[in-house]
Amino acid sequence: MLLQRFLIRLLTMLITLFGVAVVVFVVIRVAPGDPIAMMLPPGATDDDIARLRALYGLDKTIVQQFFIWLSGVVRGDFGTSISLRQDVLGLVFNRLPATLELAIVALIMAVLLGGTMAILGARERGTAVEAGIDIASGAALSIPDFLWGLVLILLFGVLVPIFDISGRVSPQLDLPFVTQFYLFESVLRLRFDLTWDLLKHMLMPAVALALPLAAIIAQLLKQSLKEVLDLDYVVQARVKGFSETQVILREALKNAALPTLTLVGVQFTFLIGGTVIVERLFSYEGLGNMAIDAVINRDLPLIQGIVLVFALLFVLINLAVDMMYALLNPRLRHG
Amino acid sequence: MSACLDIIDLSAVLANGQRVLRSVSLTVQPGEVRALVGESGAGKTMIGKAVLGVLPSSVRIVEGDMRLEGEDLGRLQPKARRTLIGARTALIPQDPLTALNPSRRIGPQMTDRLVRILGWSGDKADKRVRQLLDEVQIREPDRVLRSYPHELSGGMRQRVLIAAAFAAEPRLIVADEPTTALDVTVQKQILRLIAELQREHGTAILFVTHDLGVVAKISQKVSVLYAGKVVEEADTATLFASPQHPYTRALMAATPRYTDPFASLKPVDETVLAGLAAEIAAADQAWSRPHG
Amino acid sequence: MDEARIVRRGAGPRLWLAGGWLLLVLLAAIFAPLVAPQDPLAQDLMLERLPPFWLDGAEPGYWLGTDSLGRDLLSRLIFGGRIAFIVAFAAAIAACLVGSTLGLIAGYFGGWADRIISRIVDIWMAFPPVLFAILLVAVLGTGLSSVILAIAIIDWTRFCRVIRAEAMGQSRMDYVENARIAGYGRIGIMLREVLPNVLPSIVALLSLEMGIAVIVEAILSFVNLSISTDDPTWGGIIAEGRLSIHQAWWVLVFPLITLILTVLSFSQFGEALKTRFDPVLR
Numbered sequence: 001m002l003l004q005r006f007l008i009r010l011l012t013m014l015i016t017l018f019g020v021a022v023v024v025f026v027v028i029r030v031a032p033g034d035p036i037a038m039m040l041p042p043g044a045t046d047d048d049i050a051r052l053r054a055l056y057g058l059d060k061t062i063v064q065q066f067f068i069w070l071s072g073v074v075r076g077d078f079g080t081s082i083s084l085r086q087d088v089l090g091l092v093f094n095r096l097p098a099t100l101e102l103a104i105v106a107l108i109m110a111v112l113l114g115g116t117m118a119i120l121g122a123r124e125r126g127t128a129v130e131a132g133i134d135i136a137s138g139a140a141l142s143i144p145d146f147l148w149g150l151v152l153i154l155l156f157g158v159l160v161p162i163f164d165i166s167g168r169v170s171p172q173l174d175l176p177f178v179t180q181f182y183l184f185e186s187v188l189r190l191r192f193d194l195t196w197d198l199l200k201h202m203l204m205p206a207v208a209l210a211l212p213l214a215a216i217i218a219q220l221l222k223q224s225l226k227e228v229l230d231l232d233y234v235v236q237a238r239v240k241g242f243s244e245t246q247v248i249l250r251e252a253l254k255n256a257a258l259p260t261l262t263l264v265g266v267q268f269t270f271l272i273g274g275t276v277i278v279e280r281l282f283s284y285e286g287l288g289n290m291a292i293d294a295v296i297n298r299d300l301p302l303i304q305g306i307v308l309v310f311a312l313l314f315v316l317i318n319l320a321v322d323m324m325y326a327l328l329n330p331r332l333r334h335g
Numbered sequence: 336m337s338a339c340l341d342i343i344d345l346s347a348v349l350a351n352g353q354r355v356l357r358s359v360s361l362t363v364q365p366g367e368v369r370a371l372v373g374e375s376g377a378g379k380t381m382i383g384k385a386v387l388g389v390l391p392s393s394v395r396i397v398e399g400d401m402r403l404e405g406e407d408l409g410r411l412q413p414k415a416r417r418t419l420i421g422a423r424t425a426l427i428p429q430d431p432l433t434a435l436n437p438s439r440r441i442g443p444q445m446t447d448r449l450v451r452i453l454g455w456s457g458d459k460a461d462k463r464v465r466q467l468l469d470e471v472q473i474r475e476p477d478r479v480l481r482s483y484p485h486e487l488s489g490g491m492r493q494r495v496l497i498a499a500a501f502a503a504e505p506r507l508i509v510a511d512e513p514t515t516a517l518d519v520t521v522q523k524q525i526l527r528l529i530a531e532l533q534r535e536h537g538t539a540i541l542f543v544t545h546d547l548g549v550v551a552k553i554s555q556k557v558s559v560l561y562a563g564k565v566v567e568e569a570d571t572a573t574l575f576a577s578p579q580h581p582y583t584r585a586l587m588a589a590t591p592r593y594t595d596p597f598a599s600l601k602p603v604d605e606t607v608l609a610g611l612a613a614e615i616a617a618a619d620q621a622w623s624r625p626h627g
Numbered sequence: 628m629d630e631a632r633i634v635r636r637g638a639g640p641r642l643w644l645a646g647g648w649l650l651l652v653l654l655a656a657i658f659a660p661l662v663a664p665q666d667p668l669a670q671d672l673m674l675e676r677l678p679p680f681w682l683d684g685a686e687p688g689y690w691l692g693t694d695s696l697g698r699d700l701l702s703r704l705i706f707g708g709r710i711a712f713i714v715a716f717a718a719a720i721a722a723c724l725v726g727s728t729l730g731l732i733a734g735y736f737g738g739w740a741d742r743i744i745s746r747i748v749d750i751w752m753a754f755p756p757v758l759f760a761i762l763l764v765a766v767l768g769t770g771l772s773s774v775i776l777a778i779a780i781i782d783w784t785r786f787c788r789v790i791r792a793e794a795m796g797q798s799r800m801d802y803v804e805n806a807r808i809a810g811y812g813r814i815g816i817m818l819r820e821v822l823p824n825v826l827p828s829i830v831a832l833l834s835l836e837m838g839i840a841v842i843v844e845a846i847l848s849f850v851n852l853s854i855s856t857d858d859p860t861w862g863g864i865i866a867e868g869r870l871s872i873h874q875a876w877w878v879l880v881f882p883l884i885t886l887i888l889t890v891l892s893f894s895q896f897g898e899a900l901k902t903r904f905d906p907v908l909r
Contacts, residue, residue, distance in 0.1 A: 016750050028766065126392060142891050154876065233437075235426070243414065255436070255437065277757045277849075295761050314753045
């Protein structure tokens, strides 16, 4: 049953990805403006232009171009960036780790913050504490990451300048890293000075991304916790002598978390989508920042590659969440 | 020696002011089974929940004392009360289907009180739980301890809950209609098990039920409850031999004898209910005067 | 019933506060040339980076101060509100029309229509929305209509998903069955029986979407892709403020407060409208 579910999801995932590829391709080819013209120095001959067109495959029909491009993509060849004159896949992989680290730190923060708020609100249900949590999460939810980013820049970059608001790492530092997963590698190398510097840069953009998600988790998890806390097995745990906090953590949390988990999956893709502008805001050298540059430079192959990688990330997350839900639910696991 | 459980003049109201318990007093002596009998809505489950400190948030205690082995529960700090209740009481619930956490295995659910509240070692707790599973006639303890609740039948789950209740050697068990949700055939086995374990372990039980047949089988003392008020209290034998209160008599008349399954089920007589309503109203008036 | 009453009582001040702010910004935007104290485009290097009125060195007539080119911040905010509200209304209504129609069709008719529409929604959901918006504006060319079109193209799925689910629930109701037995056509039933019941959700979403459109427009102008660079936009002012944050914090603070209040108001207004017009809660 689990396998069948997995295969069906895998198939729809491939259809979705193909759809994304078609949409991106069509959108980009409709674009006015000749990318080739931007690459050549003034005074280039028509011959030069034609040669470059042929080089980038721009002289064929749209359908031909699409399938040439797609067959390359399937083999891992995303083409060559027009503005940076480098392999697209290499560029994307160079930047993806920075974005992933940012997104994962933000996710962890959102889960910790939202979870704490939910547990506190459920424990203090019916009191002023719960009302306060409701108001805080309502505000955090209505204000998008872009605005949170700006608020944080003002508060902790200008008013109380304790965090860095620009870049990924202090430029004067010597980086011994071989991978692009700086944060992860700095921990492995026990270079905690670098970890701290990276975190100081990452904290503000991560908080901006985390706040709306934390609010959703707080609201939804608190609701399901409150429902579970009236059930008989929770009463049984109270009779056993466990405190309300223990009851929530040991008995209620796991069962209440299942509905939240599905939603967090979808919301995590929104969070990753948010990295595009938040990275720009904090000049963080990730994939999203590069994507905006690519659009401004009309770098078609690079845009295509980045969008496809984002889409792949999104459907993989949805797939993972779906599978996790099936695994965590004992009823589903045992058929 | 003090009573195992002493409830004195306990009154409780709902959020909308409606009274659910009216000056309830009852005593459970060590090792004794006291049945608490009444129709649904009479407040008998509320008494059990009040003792265990798990009343729904909509119910508020407005008056009265509860003493567990002489300790005044109302005077204890919440945390101390929780621990005391955890160490000295247990609950056999009404519905075994919902009283076990669906996402945790049976084993840890049975041992967690022993280990985390009573501070036993894991080995000792495990041994103890296996011994109790044997006493409730579960023959495959390994399989059961490893199972999730939904893998066991309703009767099996109730046995597990009974074993868990007795495992910590509590002084008092609240049994809240423990057979109501089960099949008729299983009901008898479960009742017999509870009676057996009670005798062996000498545990006092506050046995909540609506079934006079069950009362006759298991209890030594009975309190009859109507609309949150104890209308009669007696030794079980005395009560069945000569019920004093008209409501008790009506309740008995309405209950088919378990020896005679073909006896017809008669509703409680209207005039008895009318008399009761007047009695309750008078009691409420007397009660509300000093409280404004 | 009790609960419904509580919700309605709570909806009062929220509705009025949110509605009041939106009305204020809307009126200021409509009558911008009359209200704005200065010409929003007038540069004066003698007046660069003037602080707001309560600080030393402020000039009368420049209430919220000026930016690094000496342009009046309040006037730029008022004129930026024009663009923000035009985009909010046009983009949200366009997204609503497309999304609600497709959602109604998918939810009410089900079958192949539903399968195709849901698949398209899935594909759309696999795009990072901000990147998609930036890409679309880059392709369509900067300008007001491109921004509106881009937002509508991206955000119709929000309406489609919600309305589809609600229409699906509605179509199983008895009164829909009764209408079918009474001989009404399918489209007639959809418009007469199903649409009125999903209308509260559409209204709430519409208000929420206007807030989102304001944000997306701000993001687009922040990355310099909205409309021509001369026109004052809230995002443009923010981009300018982000650069001069250490010299003139007010250039970032005031548009930021304006944006936050506007976005909060749109979402609160939508929620309040929904509770007020929900036939069940009423």
